[in-house]
Amino acid sequence: MESVASTVLSAGARETAVRSARRLDRRRMLFWVLPPVAWFSVFMLIPYALLLYTSLGKVEDMRFIPGLSLDNFIRVFTVDPYLGVILKSARIGLMTAVFSAVVAYPLAFFLAFHVRSSRFKFLIYLLVIVPWWASYLVKAYAWKTILGSGGILNVALQKVGLTDEPVRIFLYNEFSVVMTLTYIFTPFAVLSIYAQLERIPTSLIEAARNLGAGGWMIFLRIILPISVPGVVAGSIITFSLAFGDFVAPVLVGGPESVMVSNVVINLLGVAFDWPLAAAIGLVIITLGLLLISASGWLEEKTQTRF
């Protein structure tokens, strides 16, 4: 009798112990999960929902009238400047990403393979980061000083004798925007490519040399293929940031290099066409989500596993 009772009692106690542990774990999970989820709901999901609400309406006489129409979205894709501006921004973004990767590669390569002492590596690493801290605005403005018709480049060309009068094509066009943006993102590209190259084990290079390969062969057949996926992953961020930039077009760009963020700002300001701006915003948000998913998938497929 006694033993049965104690068995039942202890079974009951055991059961309580299991339930309590599970409840505790659940409470802990909520403790960690709820605050960030709440934050992002309030400061991202709700604002995006509001954007959607806004985009479905229209503006008349400077007043917002809610509605339920997709007119604004249709305008984004059909009415003249909008789709073109989005595509142009994408093109500028792509060129920036490619150029900054190409410019950055030699420095990253040098750092990863030709610098042996870690102190020197750290020094160059710092040298790459320092320009990053100078104000973005002032750096972009400095390019104006360099590229302008009275600027350093022109003065140098005239001094050397290559030109007689100032060349105007350096500034206030797509070229200067891409140049400036490439400059801005090169440090980031250096660090991201360097991280990729540093991962490559030294034994691979030694094995290749041991097998008789020369420098170019090692680079083209081994280093480049291994580093490209990581370079692409880093480029996606560069592309996005260049795509959405509004400073460079204003400071060093011209009428033909207007980008999507400039258009959105104009729509919010004088034009006061909030619904259209919201619609453009939502289109870009959707593209952003697709981009994140695509890059995640791409990284999975192509990332080199050592």
Next chain:
Amino acid sequence: MRAFGNRPLVLALAMAVLGFLYLPILVMMLFSLNDSQYTGLPFNGFTLHWYGEVFADRKLLVSIWNSVYVAAGVVVLSVLFGLPAAIALDRYDFPGKGLFRRIVMLPIVLPGIITGIALLSFYLTVHMRLSLYTIMLGQGTALMCITITEVFARLQQIGRSQTEAAANLGANEWEVFRSVTLPGVRSALAGAMLIAFSISFDEIAVTFLLTGRDNTLPMTLWSMLRREATPEVNAVATLVVLMSIVLIVGGMYFSRGRGVASRES
């Protein structure tokens, strides 16, 4: 034997890239000393006049302080909410986890203007007045993913066994957090905080739409640059660069001293 390829060529190209990186910086620094009303050529001679102007320009100095204030707030927010998010992503499988991850990463690939416009419509709807705090909230949301990514990566690296060992030894949740989790992610967290601070300090896109009466440094510079700028802008930018170099070198010195001491103990 890690080096390969034509060393002089690689060195030349690398130095050319470094030169490219520093060209505008040097231009900026040089022309901050220009005895001229304009930021460009011609160069008339050296003067410290514009540095004097910076320290006399009350609006500019206030905006620098505002930038520091906002950046500090952004760092606090990203740690307060980003650290739990990273822990949640590392330890638990909750419904909507995949969606949450994407939402968190989204601000990085979005133009700041878009994040700004979404938040602006939110603030207007709830009739919140624009101020430094609205900037803080906006930048915090955008930059939180940096903290989350860095800390998450470190947590994944550390793995679960230390936490399990601590729990097995009788530590409660708080003790585990304080003596295992926090020390483990300390350097990743510090790195993320530094990056978030420096990005926030120079941020303009999100700030542009969410600024109230008080301006941050980038906003002040923006209005100065839209009109015809004087070398004062170069001077303040040079000062910021020099300041950050001092901070970083000082920070390294300080942390290296700590590091050596802990190794010896």
Next chain:
Amino acid sequence: MTSGIELKNLRKTYDGHGQGAWAVDGVDMTIGAGRFITLLGPSGCGKTTTLRMIAGLETPTSGQILRDGVDITDQPVTDRDMRMVFQDFALFPNMSVEQNVAFGLRVRRMKGRYSEAEIRKRVYQFLDLVHLADHAAKKPHQLSGGQKQRVSLARALVTDPQIVLFDEPLGSLDASLRKIMQIELIRIHRELGKTFIYVTHDQDEAMAMSSSIAVMRGGKVMQFGSPREIYDRPANRYVASFIGHAHIVDARMEGRDAEGSVLRVGNGQRIRIANDNENAAVGQTVGLMLRAEDLSFEKAGADTLGGCVVDSLYRGEYVEYVVELDGNAGVVHLHARTDLPALDQGAPVALRVNPHKAHVLVQ
């Protein structure tokens, strides 16, 4: 076609001023063509550094490396016709197994030597040699450790090098796989007849595979000889204790004649052994190396050492007895068959020393 290597007073330090430690401190060695020799020692003894200098991956601080009499100390790594099998396999992750193996045949230096068809034929020939022809299209991350190692080997051999260098290639494989690979390597060496220079810290591996072993320590070669020489006649105490399990008991050389030597152990007991080390002079204090297999239990009498049992450990294959010699002369281990009656702790025993195996150490 194969070559021999000669190392002359090879030295290497990583400290630019020469004040620091020497990773390799004066190594002299002659490696005959077609031999399988092993550099054996604990980590930090300089064996890998020596191997890398032979390959050209490190430059010696001083000394010479000669190949068939020709000085190659300065020759660039790409030109030396010696392939290396790396410890972490070093397979190119972006290429298939076949492309990895073919790599050395497609470098510019080899242009025109083989046609494309010949390259394919050779690649598959060597993949067959290592039994991996079926996996030719796979990528390295899809292979197991043992398979990766074999691809690494095929890649090295396919270019028909004169010398093959091995840098602890089996270190990351599990024990049974390691034994299989060791037999494979011996077979391949026999088939190809090339010089193999092998680096390991595993003495069983070294003894099983090589025709000569160089035991290294602190950048120097302690002894260079056949496995049997190293095991039975170690040159000094370090080699004696590094290889196998040995106990070294202090003794005094008391007499020597044509029949053998007499040694007096610390407790006064004497034993007679065959004449062994000529460097041992009468009256000198020497170390008497006693391996477990050189000792057996006997009835007490002349030429036995007395002691008592301190401990016994069941090892499955045998029982290991720890015996302390009388008068604190030393502690030895010996093995006994498991079907014999067990000896109790404290039991007095007499040990017979195999006079032909016991070895005298003067250093």
